[in-house]
Amino acid sequence: MEYLNTKALVASIVYSLLGIFILVISFVIIEKLTPKTLWKEIIEEHNTALAILGAAFMLAVAIIISAALHG
Numbered sequence: 001m002e003y004l005n006t007k008a009l010v011a012s013i014v015y016s017l018l019g020i021f022i023l024v025i026s027f028v029i030i031e032k033l034t035p036k037t038l039w040k041e042i043i044e045e046h047n048t049a050l051a052i053l054g055a056a057f058m059l060a061v062a063i064i065i066s067a068a069l070h071g
Contacts, residue, residue, distance in 0.1 A: 019065045026061050 031038055038054060041047045 015069045019062070019069055022065050023058065023061055027058070030057060 038050065042051045042054065
């Protein structure tokens with residue numbers, strides 16, 4: 001059972017949850033800074049450009065968080 005290191009598994013879970021939490025908090029901050037509701041604009045108004053911008057933001061923040069957590 002050397003291949004299953006419980007400390008590494010627990011650390012991975014904790015870091016994953018921390019990363020998801022930071023990503024959600026950053027999305028909420030961006031949501032508050034924008035003049036309109038992003039979700040309403042994307043779903044009801046079918047704003048494709050805003051959806052792409054939101055996806056790019058999520059990917060960028062996720063890459064930054066993963067780099068910061070993994071050192």
